[in-house]
Amino acid sequence: MKIFIDAGHGGKNPGAIGQNGLYESNVTLDIALKLGRILTEWGYEVEYSRKTDKTVSLSDRAKMANEWGANFFVSIHCNSNVNKEANGTSTYFYKPNTVAESFASVVNNSLVRQIERKDLGIFSANFAVLRLTRMPAILVETAFISNLAEEALLASNTFRQNCAIGIANGIAEFTT
Secondary structure, three states, rough: OOOEEEEEOOOOEEOOOOOOOOOOHHHHHHHHHHHHHHHHHOEEEEEEEOOOOOOOOOOHEEEEEEEEOOEEEEEEEEEEOOOOOOEEEEEOOOOOOOOHHHHHHHHHHHHHHHOOOOOOEEEEOOOHHOOOOOOEEHHHHEEEEOOHHHHHHHHHHHHHHHHHHHHHHHHHEEEO
């Protein structure tokens, strides 16, 4: 089973930046690498869009996954909102009533259980990495980097590890 892990943003695009200066691109890379280690230990084949802080276009992320022949694609992000009180976890997929929607639901539920954040649910979205991939693809919004309390969690190695565990458990639940 081949899982392609996309650490959102990177390089010239740091993504959202928390009120205390935490970069989304650094958080997503750390969670992606932790997730990859777990999945590899469990016998999955893993490939990444990036393993360092570098710029990778959205189309290249999808192209890499497609060319590698991934069975599933998981993009990792931190949410952000002008409303600094916004908080919680959500997961996105491209088309309703597809394997990707079911995959999003299982992974989101597993992640919410593991990190104990508010469940915002799953949503259909026309994101390039979801639209351009040929395998079931999801985009996970772990927590809000724009919320001070969740930014503090996202800065924590333990919370990032728990994000990786929650996503990994969801992948395993869905694929076995």
